[in-house]
Amino acid sequence: MDCVNQKKNSARCNCSYPGCSRHGICCECISYHRNHSELPACYFSAAEERTYNRSISYFVGSRRS
Numbered sequence: 001m002d003c004v005n006q007k008k009n010s011a012r013c014n015c016s017y018p019g020c021s022r023h024g025i026c027c028e029c030i031s032y033h034r035n036h037s038e039l040p041a042c043y044f045s046a047a048e049e050r051t052y053n054r055s056i057s058y059f060v061g062s063r064r065s
């Protein structure tokens, strides 16, 4: 089933990773990163997001500094 909100979600998605088939399909994005013990791009600042490090430890560590 296609995501009816993909276009709207993509317009406000901060992920800069090119060519991802999950872009704008938030349920698949969250599921993918959760299965890798990660968080999706929208948890991170623009600078953090560009590192492509989606790990939970990076997220927590970047809030402590």
Ligand code: SF4
Pocket (backbone or CB within 6 Å): 015, 016, 017, 020, 021, 022, 023, 024, 028, 029, 030, 032, 033, 040, 041, 042
């Ligand atoms: S956060 Fe990950 S799954 Fe989501 S659009 Fe970006 S690269 Fe794809």
